[in-house]
Amino acid sequence: MVNPVLLIAVPLIGAFLIPLLSAVRLKVLSRYIVFITSSFSLVSAILLFYHVTYTGILSVSIAGFKPPFGINLEVTLLGCIIVVLLSLGVLISSFYNLFIYPSEPEDKFNIALILLLLGGTGISLTGDMFNMFVFLEITSIAAYILSAYKRNGTGEEAGLKYLFIGSIGSLFFLLGVILLYTQAGSLNIARLAQYSASHLNNPVILFSAIMFIVGLGIEAEIFPFNWWVPDVYQAAPDSISSVFAGAISKVGIYAFIRIFITVFNGIPYYEALIYLVLVGSLIAEGAALFQKDIKRLFAYSSLGQIGFIVFAFLLKRADGYSAGIFMLLNHALVKMLIFILIGGIFVALSTTEIEKMKGIGRKSPILGILFTIGILTLAGLPPFSGFYAKLFLLKATFQHNYFIPAIIIIVASLIEAFYLFRLIYIFYSPGHEKKHSFSTASLATGFILIILILGMSIIPFHIKKQYTDKAAKSLFMRSLYIKEVK
Amino acid sequence: MIYYIAGGGLFLIGLYILLVNRNLIKMIIGLGFMETGVNIIIIAFGYVKGKTAPILSTKELINNRQVVDPLPQALVLTAIVIGVAVTALALSMVVSYYKKRGSLNLSKNKELKW
Amino acid sequence: MNFTIGHLILVIVGAGIITAIVTKFNRLSGSITALLLSIGIAFVCFYPAFHILPISFTTGDYTFIFNLSTLSRFFLMLFSGMFPLVIMATVSTKPKAHYYFFFYLILASVIGTISSQDLLSFFFFFELMTLFSYLLVIYKKRAIKAGLVYILMGIIGGLSLLLGIFYVFWLSKDFRISVEILKGSYATLFLLSLPFLIKMAAMPVHIWAPDTYKESEDVYTAFLSGVLSKLGIYGLIFFWFTWGIYGLSAWGKVFDVPVTGYIIAWIGAITAFIGAVYALLSEDVKKLLAYSSISQLGYILVGFGIMSSLGWAGALYHTLTHTIFKTMLFIVVAGIIFRLNTTKLSEMGGLIKKMPVSFLTLLVGIIALAGVPPTMGFASKYLIYSALFEKKLFLLTAVVFAASTAAFLYAYRLIHNIFLGPLKTSLKNTKEAPLPFLIPSLILSLFLVMFGFFPGVPLEWINNILMSLGMKSIASTFTTISTSLGGFNGLLSSSIFISIFGIIFILYLILFPKAKWVNDKNTFTAGEVMHNTDLLTYSSHFYRFLEREFGLLIKLSVKKLYDNILGIFEWMFDVARKLLYHGNVNGYVWAIILVTLTFVISFLIGGLR
Structure with missing residues (x-):
């Protein structure tokens, strides 16, 4: 077993090492640090996952203080899955950066990327509310930096928008934390869960719940709070968009569901939230129809998918959670793939406008095939894993007797098919005959992800049974979480 | 009580600035107001009248529980640091934005629309 | 020898992979490999000593069941029998590796669809089929736009199927097909029928068909229109049978026909009529055949909608007939296009001497299309019409009859514009279509005529299906079909028809012995010397007088309606964003x-x- 503290400590050491190495003129090495760190995180998170499967939720106290006084880490199955996704995303991104920018990413970029990994890991593993706030801020600040990294005006604009909204969100989160603290007298999530289970009528608790909805809704890109997303995804560097769409949004979702399933289980009006989220997906999918910029299009598509994922978690059933986790995995892999491939296209055409991409599928068949598989997976067509995600989600929806949400999901998938297949249409329609050199880095990275996606498509039921069902069960049994911490 | 009012007031002023102004610098100032407001509210939650700061000076103070709740103060310290970092980052972005676009108004740009 | 459906599907996928690899190295040997493997697969499906066993497996809460019912065995023979013939026609076009790969995958998913006996695997393979079919449609660069419409309609159908399946699941808590589907409502009925109506290109949802058939690769069109569209009627029978005719009757009856079936029959009749009118007026040979295909599938819907054993027998019989003749027509036309490099009717003409075999097969095809002995087209039309008369649906009959009349007209136009009239000067050097096109079309036309003489042979299979579905069988022998309204003897009527034509031909030879071949330029042109004989017969806007009559009909376009609806939605989303x-x-x-x-x-x- 790997000590979960290392998962946070190693990226931190990495982040410190990068400027040090640059100072002693070993800048070449510093580029590999992100790569090494995220590989370490990936491997140890996978090991940790298997460990937690056998032992149940793992509670680690920091510096020897027991939970009510000290800060502790709570390693859950879902947390491990999120860390795996996050470190995979950062790994993919750094792998891509290694090849695509031979001289570039500066230290700042690498430090921010590694801090993103650190913050996200912290959020997924922490068992302490305030700790979560700190990690959330680390993640956000790193994300602001990365989204403005292009420094071409557009980058700063998106970064500033994200910064303002995100700061307001974290202020709300802070208010929520302190309100909870005044009532429960503790910041330990398990303690809070125990407390709030019997005090959900307390208006202060409810008010803090609203604060959390707003604060975490902004981070998790949930419907009425996700305006910043398209701008940021469009303006950020391609590899960063891939991390954002693939991993950081999932970390936000994790924080959201951890708070809302474990702590505020059974707040009133959560059904209203269900419809809000679904209408949000519908609008986002509709907005994607109009996009002329491919990154913005996929940003909107992400918003739609995230709506479904959150909806699955709002179903409050173990199979709903399982479907949500499956969908989350599927969506993360596909979006990473797609944004990495867009990076490859951008290198060749130096544009992200959809209209200028006519015929590239025929010019570069491998890129075309990879992109098509990605799109088919996203559209939820069999035999790809997106289909199984949709299947599990719909099954859970119907078992919970939600008929109208199911119709909304179907309609949204239809809209999705409209813009996704229009993309295939543009990729394969006759276009300019100029030969382009598509970056092998993007294709190589794409291949790794395609193998993962195909793996998921071949053994979806196994993955559901072995991984997502277990994670969902441990998420569903709140008492496990609470008991473990006591 | 006055602390709550002051904190809430600062928060609302900051919010008002953010709601009304389009100038980036002013918006950052508004954000600062909001942060300060929240921090004051947090301190006010932990404050108990007539008790001293939670510094481990003499044993009697601790034993007789003569200190205010130390945790909110720790939180505020962290929050202040974070706030400073965010403000600095925001200002640096604004500088860079102004250099590129020559304007302090975000909504004039048409590139990132809809 | 015994093997399961799973093995069969895996073997087909394997064959696809082998073919693709061979084709990658050498196009011609790849085509031959494809042909041999497809013949092998057809043999496996047909040979009675091979028993294809059911298979089922369970993962988690999901159970997947595959079994071949009598109905699906009929369709299995249809699909696997047509497959090698279509593949044979591809030999001379020398397609790329992924063409064959997708072709085999389509066959595999079709067999998966017809053998699945639970809702989920049915959906899975049905969608797979749509997807692979789309990937094969966009094989040609020109088809990319038509392919977009095709896949979008396919996805609309797929999602409707998915919703319907989940609705059933909601009611019965199981994905297995059970009697509890009976409890389903109109909504389920609609949701579970729409995908198949789309696949059959019934009238309000046909918009994908003309362009897709026109633009897709010529030989693949034969499979798409001739074979794949039959999956629609399979799905309809598969699901509607589960409801049971009596269950459907619970919603009321019109003219002794369940209301739902009556609606389907009207959809079919209107499709048949309007499709035929559009076929009359098309200027493109593939588009003409496309509309003809839409129209003919309308007949199948009419037969299906009557919901009597006679009607279903007619529908199944016409399914067989249409599969054979439409596949054949598209293959023949593909051969002609292969030589001429054009699909415009106005650029063809007078090819009868250049392409006699093509002419002969096309002639047999259009005779079958028109439903005239000595081809099996007569038997299927006969069954459908007698089903209509049995229920006294005269208005419906009138519409169907009008459609048949229009079918005569466009069938004539097809043969006239391509083969008759003076030879176009630009086509002087045209040769007969290559053998790979001729062999399958000859085989198929042989079947058409043979079953015309022995109409009872296919009816024997269809009777088996009807009995397995719990319906009355149609009395028949090898050569005769007899219904409650009388019957006919295929051998006799075909022989009479042929002998009458023979007598007329002989009389013609006797009475006009001096008939001679007139030179193209030997015409009265008021003293002018004709240089351009192309103008002597007209082939563009052949039925201009009808164009005037149906002017209003042509202007009414469903596409515009859809565009407007989409426009409203787009506007809403635009405002929202x-x-x-x-x-x-x-x-x-x-x-x-x-x-x-x-x-x-x-x-x-x-x-x-």
């Missing part, structure tokens, strides 16, 4: 405040119990 994603930070802060306040107020009102 401009309201929500406006890119102004102040506005976002406003929104945060408003949402927060909404939450607070609603919690204050209702949350504090």
Whole structure:
């Protein structure tokens, strides 16, 4: 077993090492640090996952203080899955950066990327509310930096928008934390869960719940709070968009569901939230129809998918959670793939406008095939894993007797098919005959992800049974979480 | 009580600035107001009248529980640091934005629309 | 020898992979490999000593069952029998590796569809088939736009099927097909029928068909139109049978026909008529055949909608007939296009001497299309019409009859514009279509005529299906079909027809012995010397007088209606996104405040119990 503290400590050491190495003129090495760190995180998170499967939720106290006084880490199955996704995303991104920018990413970029990994890991593993706030801020600040990294005006604009909204969100989160603290007298999530289970009528608790909805809704890109997303995804560097769409949004979702399933289980009006989220997906999918910029299009598509994922978690059933986790995995892999491939296209055409991409599928068949598989997976067509995600989600929806949400999901998938297949249409329609050199880095990275996606498509039921069902069960049994911490 | 009012007031002023102004610098100032407001509210939650700061000076103070709740103060310290970092980052972005676009108004740009 | 359906599907996929690899190295040997393997597969499916066993497996809460019912065995023979013939026609076009790969995958998924006996695997393979078919449609660059419409309609159908399946699941808590589907409502009925109506290109949802058939690769069109569209009627029978005719009758009857079936029959009749009219007026040979295909599938719907054993027998019989003749017509036309490099009717003409075999097969094809002995087209038309008469549906009969009349007209146009009239000067050097096109079309036309003489042979299979579905069988022998309204002897009527034509031909030879071949230029042109004989017969706007009559019909376009509906939705989404994603930070802060306040107020009102 790997000590979960290392998962946070190693990226931190990495982040410190990068400027040090640059100072002693070993800048070449510093580029590999992100790569090494995220590989370490990936491997140890996978090991940790298997460990937690056998032992149940793992509670680690920091510096020897027991939970009510000290800060502790709570390693859950879902947390491990999120860390795996996050470190995979950062790994993919750094792998891509290694090849695509031979001289570039500066230290700042690498430090921010590694801090993103650190913050996200912290959020997924922490068992302490305030700790979560700190990690959330680390993640956000790193994300602001990365989204403005292009420094071409557009980058700063998106970064500033994200910064303002995100700061307001974290202020709300802070208010929520302190309100909870005044009532429960503790910041330990398990303690809070125990407390709030019997005090959900307390208006202060409810008010803090609203604060959390707003604060975490902004981070998790949930419907009425996700305006910043398209701008940021469009303006950020391609590899960063891939991390954002693939991993950081999932970390936000994790924080959201951890708070809302474990702590505020059974707040009133959560059904209203269900419809809000679904209408949000519908609008986002509709907005994607109009996009002329491919990154913005996929940003909107992400918003739609995230709506479904959150909806699955709002179903409050173990199979709903399982479907949500499956969908989350599927969506993360596909979006990473797609944004990495867009990076490859951008290198060749130096544009992200959809209209200028006519015929590239025929010019570069491998890129075309990879992109098509990605799109088919996203559209939820069999035999790809997106289909199984949709299947599990719909099954859970119907078992919970939600008929109208199911119709909304179907309609949204239809809209999705409209813009996704229009993309295939543009990729394969006759276009300019100029030969382009598509970056092998993007294709190589794409291949790794395609193998993962195909793996998921071949053994979806196994993955559901072995991984997502277990994670969902441990998420569903709140008492496990609470008991473990006591 | 006055602390709550002051904190809430600062928060609302900051919010008002953010709601009304389009100038980036002013918006950052508004954000600062909001942060300060929240921090004051947090301190006010932990404050108990007539008790001293939670510094481990003499044993009697601790034993007789003569200190205010130390945790909110720790939180505020962290929050202040974070706030400073965010403000600095925001200002640096604004500088860079102004250099590129020559304007302090975000909504004039048409590139990132809809 | 015994093997399961799983093995069969895996073998077909394997064959596809082998073919693709061989084709990658050498196009010609790849085509031959494809042909040999497809013949092998057809042999496996047909040979009676091979028993294809059911298979089922369970993962988690999902059970997948595959079994071949009598109905699916009929369709299995149809698909696997047509497959090698279509593959044979591809030999001379020398397609790329992925063409064959997708072709085999389509066959595999079709067999998966017809053998699945639970809803989920049915959906899975049905969608797979749509997807692979789409990938094969966009094999040609020109088809990319038509392919978009095709896949979108396919996805609309797929999602409707999915919703219907889940509705059934909601009611019965199981994905297996059970009697509890009976409890389903009109909504389920609609949802579970729409995908198949789309696949059959019935009238309001046919918009994908003409362009897709026109633009897709010529030989593949034969498979798409001739074979794949039959999956629609399979799906309809598969699902509607589960409801049971009596269950459907619970919603009321019109003219002794269940209301739902009556509606389907009208959809079919209108499709048949309007499709035929559009076929009359098309200027493109593939488009003509496409509309003809739409129209003919309308007949199948009419037969299906009557919901009597006679009607279903007619529908199944016409399924067989249409599969054979439409596949054949498209293969023949593909051969002609292969030589001429054009699909415009106005650029063809007078090819009878250049392409005699093609002419002969096309002639047999259009005779079958028109439903005249000595081909099996007569038997299927006969069954459908007698089903109509049995229920006394005269208005419906009139519409169907009008469609048949139009079918005569466009069938004539097909043969006239391609083969008759003077030879176009530009086509002087045309040769007969290559053998790979001729062999399958000859085989198929042989079948058409043979079953015309022995109409009872296919009916024997169809009777088996009807009995397995719990319906009355149609009395028949090898050569005769007899219904409650009388019957006919295929051998006799075909022989009479042939002998009458023979006598007329002989009389013609006797009475006009001096008939001679007139030179193209030997015409009265008021003293002028004709240089351009192409103008002597007209082939563009052949039925201009009908164009005037149906002017209103042509102007009414379903496409525009769909465009308008889509336009409304687009407008709504446009407004929504401009309201929500406006890119102004102040506005976002406003929104945060408003949402927060909404939450607070609603919690204050209702949350504090």
